[in-house]
Amino acid sequence: AHMRIKIERTDNTQLSVLSAGAGFKAGKIKITDGNGASQILDLSGTGVTTVGDVLNKLNSAGLAISARVNDTGDGILITQTAGTLTASIQDADPSVQTAESLGIAGTFSGNQLNGSLEKSISIVAGDTLSQIATKINDANAGVSASIINDGSGTNPYRLAISSKNSGAAGRLVFDGSAIGLQTTSLVQGQDAVLSALGSRSLR
Numbered sequence: 146a147h148m149r150i151k152i153e154r155t156d157n158t159q160l161s162v163l164s165a166g167a168g169f170k171a172g173k174i175k176i177t178d179g180n181g182a183s184q185i186l187d188l189s190g191t192g193v194t195t196v197g198d199v200l201n202k203l204n205s206a207g208l209a210i211s212a213r214v215n216d217t218g219d220g221i222l223i224t225q226t227a228g229t230l231t232a233s234i235q236d237a238d239p240s241v242q243t244a245e246s247l248g249i250a251g252t253f254s255g256n257q258l259n260g261s262l263e264k265s266i267s268i269v270a271g272d273t274l275s276q277i278a279t280k281i282n283d284a285n286a287g288v289s290a291s292i293i294n295d296g297s298g299t300n301p302y303r304l305a306i307s308s309k310n311s312g313a314a315g316r317l318v319f320d321g322s323a324i325g326l327q328t329t330s331l332v333q334g335q336d337a338v339l340s341a342l343g344s345r346s347l348r
Contacts (some may be wrong), residue, residue, distance in 0.1 A: 156197030156214060172241035178209040179228020185237050199247065220248050220260040234258060274304050283304065
């Protein structure tokens with residue numbers, strides 16, 4: 146059986162929180178569209194700090210592609226908009242792995258390349274909670290798993306999973322239904338809102 150883990154992404158997600166907190170690897174990627182046109186896209190500039198910045202770069206490259214956050218909210222979806230050739234994206238410098246860190250390295254399938262960062266973990270019938278926690282931590286999925294004792298008399302041990310990324314960028318989707326795990330959300334990731342109130346003299 147499998148369980149799925151993914152961190153939700155938005156246009157405002159900072160690139161530094163991608164790859165399980167290891168972050169985005171700034172560099173250059175090579176895009177070849179369905180018409181055979183190629184371009185080297187530089188994603189190493191100071192103006193590239195969010196997922197939205199990457200989308201803007203992709204969409205303004207002048208190629209037959211269109212980019213947005215995917216429907217599951219955990220990566221970038223790029224669609225081939227013209228041409229009969231198979232579009233592709235690769236790292237201009239394989240040692241830097243910029244496209245790889247974004248999850249968009251590869252060839253398009255069905256005119257799309259889905260850079261989903263969702264992780265799937267295989268669980269066998271004899272796995273203990275501790276073993277499941279180890280598998281989750283070893284998957285480098287941007288979450289931390291641990292075992293807690295909630296103090297109840299019967300079956301007090303619980304699997305606790307938390308995102309390594311703070312705020313809305315750390316929103317976590319966990320699906321353990323395939324192995325019979327029931328989950329309860331304790332804290333929903335959200336960005337802090339700061340309000341500034343002006344003051345006036347009463348005189």
